[in-house]
Amino acid sequence: MAADNSHAAGSRCNVIQVAQQARQSSQRLAASSGESRRAALLAVAAQLRRRCGEIVAANQQDCRRAEQQRLSTPLLKRLRLEPAGVEKLCQAIEELAHRPDPLNQKLESRQLDQHLILHRRTVPIGVIGFIFESRPDALIQIVSLALKSANCAILKGGSEAQATNSRLVQIIGEAAAQVKEIPAHWLALLPDRQAVQELLQLEDYIDLVIPRGSNQFVQHIMRHSNIPVLGHADGICHLYIDREVDSQMAQRLAIDGKCQYVAVCNALETILLHRTIAPKLLPQLVGALQERGVETRGCEQCRSLMPKLAAATEEDWRTEYLNTVVALRIVQNLEAAIAHINHYGSHHTDAIVSSNRERANFFMQRVDSASVIHNASTRFADGYRYGLGAEVGIATGKLHARGPVGLAGLLSYKWYLYGSGEVVADYVGQAARPFLHRDLKDE
C-alpha cells in the first residue's frame, strides 16, 4: 500500500493526502506491538535480500544517469549499491529487529497518592519527514529506525538515487504490509523538492523534519519550515592542541580529523595551537598536512613563524570547507581557544589534545558543543561509532536530541495517570489531602 503511495507520487504527488494518511496511520503504528514491528523488520530484510537483483538493476540505472551527468567520483561512489552492500544492510536491519522494543518503556513512575499512580512511558514522535542526500543506504537506515520506533516516515532522497530509492520504498512497504498490525501508508516517498516545500507547511500532520544535506539546503529548510527541525547546517569542527601535549598524538589526530574523509560534517576545519608549542609543532604539522595534499592557511602569528604560509582571513574561521583545506591559528591560552570555538564554531564536535586531564575537563565543560572530545579524533562523532546502532542525523541544537541521533531521538513520551475516582478538589484548600509523591522503582 505504501508502495502505491510512492508510485502515485511518481506522477503528481498530493502531498497533503500523503501527510494525512501518514498521520492517520501513525496512531495505529504507535499502538502496534514490538513483536509486530520486529516481524516487519525481518520481513523487510528478507524481501530486500530476495529482490536484491531488482534493487541493483535500479541502482545501475541511477549510476548510468549520474555518469552521463558527470557526477563527481566520490558522489558516484556513495550512490552505488552492490549485492554485498545490500546484504550488509539486511544484516543491520536484522540486528535492529532483535533489539528490545524501545516503546512503552517506563521512564519514571510515581505514586501520587494511595490509588493514584503516574507513569511516564516512551511513545513514538508520530510522523517524521526525512530529507536526505543520494546515499541509498541512508534511506534504509532511516526507514528501519523509523519502523522500529513506530514512526511514520515521509522521505525525500537525492534525485540522483531516484530509481533506487523508489524501488527500495516499494519493496519495504510491501514487505512490512504483510505484517498484521503495520498500517498502510506509514511510509511514502516524495518525488521532488516542490513536494518538500509543501510538506514543510503541514504542521498539522508532520511532527518533525530531519534534513541531511548541504549547509544551504538545511538552512533553507530550517528557515522555511513551520515544523520543528532536528539537524545541523554547519559542521565547523576544531582541534585545539594544548601546551602540554604528545606531539605525535596531536599530529595523528589532526591528520585523521582533516584527511580521513573530507566531505563529512565531523571533519576538521580549524586547528588551534597553544602559543608555547606552536614554534616547534606548527612546521611539522603543516609539513605533514601538505604532504597529504591539504591546503594550509594560517593566522598572522602562524605566518610570523612560517612566512610562506597562505593567510587565513576572518572568513576562514567561519567556513566549513568539506574539502582538503585547513585553517591554523595560534591562541594565547586555553580560554582563548574556548572563546574562538564558541564564537566561530557550529556547536557540532570539538576536540582537545592535551596531556593534562584537568585542562581537558575545563575545555570540555566550557566548549558549548554537542560532542567534546579529549585525545581522540573528531571523526568519531557518529551514531555508529558511538554505539547507537545507526543514526538519522546529527543535531547541533540543544532541544530534544543533541549530537548523533539514533533510536532514542525518535521517541517522545506520554504521562499515564491511573486513579480510582480522585478529584483535585480534595487536594486543595484548608483541609487539603497531602500528596504522597513516592517514586516507584521498576515494578
Next chain:
Amino acid sequence: MAADNSHAAGSRCNVIQVAQQARQSSQRLAASSGESRRAALLAVAAQLRRRCGEIVAANQQDCRRAEQQRLSTPLLKRLRLEPAGVEKLCQAIEELAHRPDPLNQKLESRQLDQHLILHRRTVPIGVIGFIFESRPDALIQIVSLALKSANCAILKGGSEAQATNSRLVQIIGEAAAQVKEIPAHWLALLPDRQAVQELLQLEDYIDLVIPRGSNQFVQHIMRHSNIPVLGHADGICHLYIDREVDSQMAQRLAIDGKCQYVAVCNALETILLHRTIAPKLLPQLVGALQERGVETRGCEQCRSLMPKLAAATEEDWRTEYLNTVVALRIVQNLEAAIAHINHYGSHHTDAIVSSNRERANFFMQRVDSASVIHNASTRFADGYRYGLGAEVGIATGKLHARGPVGLAGLLSYKWYLYGSGEVVADYVGQAARPFLHRDLKDE
C-alpha cells in the same frame, strides 16, 4: 548586576545587549558547581524573606493600579502577594535548593574501545526566554528552576505585575550575585511586548522560549519566533464516560474537571458519553453541572434525550472555554471517542472513566495527548501534582519535553569522549579494528 539590567530595561531596553550578556553568562553559569547554585538559591530565599516588606509594598502598588483599571476579581486574586505567600515561596525555593544537582549526571556511558570512553551527561539548555502572565509566584518558580538547572533567564511578566516583578528580579539578582560562581547578567526582565518581539528574532543568543498565557498570545509567539518554543496554545481537554462505569465517579470527575478551577488549561471543555449510558447519565450530569452554574451545550443526540439543552455547534468542539461552559456529545463507541479527541483536541490532557481496565488502556494508548488519565480528574495534570516540584509550563508538542515541564525539561545533554590518541582511520577498511561498544553501568 542583573538588577541593573532590569532597571536599564525600565527606561529603554537594549534587548540585543541583554541577550548577548545572557549568552556570555550562560557559559560561566553552566560551569558553576551544584554547591554554588544551591548557595545562591538559599541566598535568594533569605533575601526574599528579609525584604518581604518591599515586595509586598510593590505588589500593593500593582494591585491598586489593577483595581483602578477594574481588573476582574480572579485576576486580582492571582496578582496579590502577601507575606504568607512570600514565605511559602521561600520554603519552596529552599526545598529546591536541597534537591540533588541535576547537572553533569551521566545519562549513558559506553566503552567504544579499550581506552575510548563515551559519556552522555546533562548540561543546561543555555539562555531561555520566559514569557508569562501576571502571577508573581510564577516568576519565582521559573527563576528558581532556571538557577537550579544553570540556565540564564530573560523574563517578561504581565504588565499588571510590573512593580512586583521588577522588585523580585532586583532582589533575586542581588542575592545570587553574592555567590562567587554565579555570573552577573544571568537574569533580566524585559519591560514590554516590543522587547519580546525583538527577543524572538535573536536565535543566536536565545536557545528556547517558554511562553505562558492566552491562546492567542502563545500562538502569536509560536508563529513569530525564530527560536524553538516550548508550551501550548490550547488546552482543549476531554472526559470520556465509557459504557461500563461507576456513575457517581463519572459525575465527580466531570464536576471536578469543569468546576474546580475554570480558568486553567487542564479544565474540561468537552464531555463525551458512550451511547448506552447516556439515557441514564446525561440528565443527572446536566443537572449537577447546571446546579453549579455551568452552561451546558449538547450535540443533536443529547438534545433528542434532553430537548431543552442548548445546541453545541462544530465550533464548540474546537473551543477552549476557560469559563463555566461545557459541551456534551454522545459517541457510538470507544473508537469514536478516541477519534473525536484526536481530531478536535489539543493533545494536552484527556481522561477516560471506565470500570474496564482493558478499554481504558486501549483509550490511553491511542489518544495522542501529553497526559492520558484513567479514573481521575484532568486537573491533576500539573507539575506540582505530578511531583515534579514545580513547573515552567505544559508542553503539547512531542519534542524535547511533553506535558508538565519541570527541572528535567530545562536540561540538554552533551557527549564527552575520552581517548588516548585514537584515530578513525584505524577503525575503517579491510583491517578495521572492531569497536567494543560495551555499555558501562554506573562507575
